Amino acid sequence: MDVVSLPQTGGCYCGAIRYSLNAAPLLAYACHCHDCQTRSGSAFGLTVVVRSADVTVSGEPEVVRLANPSGLAIDHNMCPHCRLRVFAVNPKTADYMSLRAGTLDDASWVRPVAQTWVESAIPWAVIPGVRAVAPEDFDFVRLGREWAATAPRFEPA
Ligand SMILES: [Zn+2]
Ligand SMILES: [Zn+2]
Structure with a gap:
């Protein structure tokens, strides 16, 4: 099984917002909703769900609150300079955050x-x-267990 070293780092396009993920993520999923296509400017959104407590953010993200396709208010955290959206938080479940996978320095x-x-x-x-x-069957806890069963091992470098 592959080993991924911790922390995993990433950030926005211009470098004003940087983060480090200090523990194993909970799951990764792809979303083909039109919002994810629009926001990514590409074919689908690729999201890594992590515990907020496991992430250290440097810089001051600008927060924009928008409703997602299911009607939930989501706080999108973007760089105030390059405007890239780095991660999102549902304020009702703020213990978790959704990292945009492509903002990782190494998303392989x-x-x-x-x-x-x-x-x-x-x-x-x-x-x-x-x-x-x-979407109505999307269960983060169940999918997180499935992901953990096949995910690489995450270990401090
Ligand atoms: Zn930036
Ligand atoms: Zn989506």
Whole structure:
């Protein structure tokens, strides 16, 4: 099994916002909803869910609160300079945060355990071999257990 060294670091495009992930993430998933397509400017969103307590952020992200497709208010944390959205927090579950996988300095270990909103996917972008889960069946706890069973090992460097 692969070993990923901790901390894992990442940040925005200009470098004003940097973070370090100091413990194993909880899961990774892909989302094909139109919002994720718009925000990523690409085919789908790729998210790594982590405990907020496991992340150290440097710089002052600007917070923009927007409703997600399920109607939940989400705080998007973006760089005030380059405007890149680095992570998002649901204020009702602020113990967790969603890192945009592409902001990691090395995202090579990020393999989604599930993909959701597949009905709005760009057809060729449906990821082979990754289970499709309907938004209403998306259970972070269950998927987190599944992810942990196949995830790389995370160890302090
Ligand atoms: Zn920036
Ligand atoms: Zn989405």
